[in-house]
Amino acid sequence: MTRCARGFTLVEMLVAISVAALLVSLVYGAVRIGQRSADALNGQVEAGEVMRIGWQYLHGALTRARPVPDPTRSEGPTGFHGDAGQLSFIADMPAYVGLGGLVRIRLGAAENDTGTQLILSRERFDPQAGTAADESLETAVLVEELDRLGLAYFGQQGPDETPAWHTRWDGQNTLPNLVRIDIRPAGERAWPLLIARPLTGAVPLPEDAESFLQAEAAIE
Numbered sequence: 001m002t003r004c005a006r007g008f009t010l011v012e013m014l015v016a017i018s019v020a021a022l023l024v025s026l027v028y029g030a031v032r033i034g035q036r037s038a039d040a041l042n043g044q045v046e047a048g049e050v051m052r053i054g055w056q057y058l059h060g061a062l063t064r065a066r067p068v069p070d071p072t073r074s075e076g077p078t079g080f081h082g083d084a085g086q087l088s089f090i091a092d093m094p095a096y097v098g099l100g101g102l103v104r105i106r107l108g109a110a111e112n113d114t115g116t117q118l119i120l121s122r123e124r125f126d127p128q129a130g131t132a133a134d135e136s137l138e139t140a141v142l143v144e145e146l147d148r149l150g151l152a153y154f155g156q157q158g159p160d161e162t163p164a165w166h167t168r169w170d171g172q173n174t175l176p177n178l179v180r181i182d183i184r185p186a187g188e189r190a191w192p193l194l195i196a197r198p199l200t201g202a203v204p205l206p207e208d209a210e211s212f213l214q215a216e217a218a219i220e
Contacts, residue, residue: 051191054120054142059196061105062179064091067201068102068127078201079125080175084151084167085109087179090125099124099136107181109149118143118183143185150182156203175201 067078068090079090086108093103102125110119123137153169153176156162169176175198183191 050142054140055191055194058107058120058181059194061091061093061103062089062196063199064093065089065175065198065201066092066102067175068125070104071127071129077173078175079104080172081170082151082153082168082179083170085149087151087181089175098122099138101125102127107151109146114145115186116146117141118146118149118185143183145186146184147186148182148184150180152180154178154180174203177202 065080067080069077070079070090073079073081079088081088086106088104088106090102090104093100095101099122103122104125106119106121108119109116111117118141119139120142121137121139152165152167154163154165155169155172155174155176155178157166157169157172163177165180166176177197179194179196179198181194181196183194185191
């Protein structure tokens with residue numbers, strides 16, 4: 001038998017198997033990298049969509065905020081209660097956004113085992129009882145890992161005070177003229193700064209306060 005007809009040697013078979021295993025490993029690694037890239041892109045798209053919907057909902061809800069007394073709280077005739085880290089108010093929402101009519105909306109951070117989440121909740125509001133009889137509470141996680149939530153309120157808190165930004169609006173007789181919300185997720189880009197103006201229930205601003213308001217709105 002000639003050398004050309006004797007077939008592969010054991011060494012040649014081992015080399016071929018090693019090369020094949022290397023090729024399979026390279027192909028599998030490329031597939032895994034592609035899958036991770038696709039998963040990361042899908043995660044970014046999902047986070048962006050949640051940000052867009054959440055931003056639009058909060059802005060629309062704040063513009064529809066109403067000074068409605070809350071029977072569950074004795075202080076403050078407007079049902080609006082907010083500080084630097086949480087906010088609760090009553091809005092008259094249209095039916096096409098889900099719950100229609102008077103709705104109590106809350107925004108705030110909540111701790112869990114993995115970190116801090118940004119939670120938005122809403123429920124039907126009964127002006128007589130203060131809560132809904134049908135247990136209509138709904139909650140949504142706007143940010144899975146929250147780095148910072150900053151809330152501020154612009155308006156006149158006393159009859160002799162100059163309109164200014166405040167970190168607390170609670171027990172006032174009117175709604176604030178503006179509400180500013182700064183949301184910054186951990187490891188992701190910050191949400192666009194949200195500044196909303198309640199359309200009713202606020203004290204009209206003097207003409208000379210408009211320029212001050214515009215300048216102060218950009219404060220971090």
